[in-house]
Amino acid sequence: MKREDVLMEALPYIQKFHGKTIVIKIGGHAMVDPNILETVIQDAVLLRYVGMKVVLVHGGGPEITEKMKAMGKEPKFVAGLRITDQETLEIAQMVLVGKINDGIVSLIANCGARAVGLSGNDGNLLIARKMDLQKIKIGDVEHEVDLGHVGEIEEVDPRVVHCLLEQGYIPVVAPIGIDRSGKSLNINADTAAAELATALGAFKLFNLTDVDGVMNADRSRIYHRLKLHEVEAMIEDGIIVGGMIPKLLGCMKAVGSGVTSAHIVNGNKGHNLLLELFTDEGVGTMLSV
Ligand SMILES: Nc1ncnc2c1ncn2[C@@H]1O[C@H](COP(=O)(O)OP(=O)(O)O)[C@@H](O)[C@H]1O
Numbered sequence: 244m245k246r247e248d249v250l251m252e253a254l255p256y257i258q259k260f261h262g263k264t265i266v267i268k269i270g271g272h273a274m275v276d277p278n279i280l281e282t283v284i285q286d287a288v289l290l291r292y293v294g295m296k297v298v299l300v301h302g303g304g305p306e307i308t309e310k311m312k313a314m315g316k317e318p319k320f321v322a323g324l325r326i327t328d329q330e331t332l333e334i335a336q337m338v339l340v341g342k343i344n345d346g347i348v349s350l351i352a353n354c355g356a357r358a359v360g361l362s363g364n365d366g367n368l369l370i371a372r373k374m375d376l377q378k379i380k381i382g383d384v385e386h387e388v389d390l391g392h393v394g395e396i397e398e399v400d401p402r403v404v405h406c407l408l409e410q411g412y413i414p415v416v417a418p419i420g421i422d423r424s425g426k427s428l429n430i431n432a433d434t435a436a437a438e439l440a441t442a443l444g445a446f447k448l449f450n451l452t453d454v455d456g457v458m459n460a461d462r463s464r465i466y467h468r469l470k471l472h473e474v475e476a477m478i479e480d481g482i483i484v485g486g487m488i489p490k491l492l493g494c495m496k497a498v499g500s501g502v503t504s505a506h507i508v509n510g511n512k513g514h515n516l517l518l519e520l521f522t523d524e525g526v527g528t529m530l531s532v
């Protein structure tokens with residue numbers, strides 16, 4: 244394909260997406276290489292300059308795990324959610340708000356746009372409540388597990404994000420929520436991104452992770468297009484497991500509540516965000532109703 248053909252293929256998409264809101268979740272596994280993260284940020288800034296309203300939500304799971312291990316703590320997960328005691332919550336806040344959020348805001352500035360970092364307590368953005376006990380099966384016996392300071396989002400007040408978008412800023416959101424008494428809660432970043440996309444009435448939700456998309460049972464191929472009922476069946480059949488569960492539950496909720504499509508894309512491959520958005524074939528998995 245000639246270089247001008249690439250641009251001509253993108254043009255109708257650029258026109259269609261102008262003025263639309265896109266929520267991009269950058270997973271911790273898509274931030275391991277700083278050079279790749281910089282490419283993702285360059286893409287996000289480009290989207291902002293072609294007239295899209297860009298909101299970033301970031302994770303940081305691998306870095307929280309690393310810090311926990313360095314402090315002699317063993318990380319434990321239930322259905323992709325981290326069991327969070329008081330010390331783990333403090334580590335998560337330090338890593339997510341103190342380090343990663345700040346780093347992304349600086350990277351955006353280096354790429355020539357303006358960003359503002361937020362977490363769930365800013366403008367009551369993510370109001371949550373402590374998550375109920377989770378049921379897990381060990382052998383034939385069902386156990387109830389308390390996840391600790393893990394939040395389930397009750398309400399999103401997107402006004403602070405709207406204000407920033409109107410003023411041309413890129414909001415960068417860390418997945419820490421607050422409960423109604425002002426206590427912080429650790430929230431899965433995929434869930435936070437999906438709830439935010441829904442509350443903003445976003446056009447698209449993007450999930451940048453470390454696999455090319457949603458894969459089949461033996462991980463030999465990816466699905467480029469999936470419908471809600473197909474994903475439901477894949478979760479039930481155990482084809483979708485671990486960290487992919489909150490990702491897809493979030494995408495399903497967003498798409499079921501009016502977000503036109505949700506995309507799972509490999510964030511570790513250069514400019515995949517642009518390729519998924521602006522080419523006919525795309526590169527990852529697109530989920531729609
Ligand atoms: N059906 C599936 N297709 C692709 N990946 C899957 C699937 N089920 C589970 N996974 C796992 O989900 C992981 C992505 O989730 P996670 O580790 O939480 O990433 P992130 O930090 O980007 O949020 C993949 O690396 C993969 O191991």
Ligand SMILES: CC(=O)N[C@@H](CCC(=O)OP(=O)(O)O)C(=O)O
Nearest residue numbers: 271302303304324325430431432
């Ligand atoms: C409750 C819960 O699991 N919170 C997550 C928050 C960060 C996150 O979701 O990061 P990724 O997107 O990189 O996985 C955690 O502690 O790992």
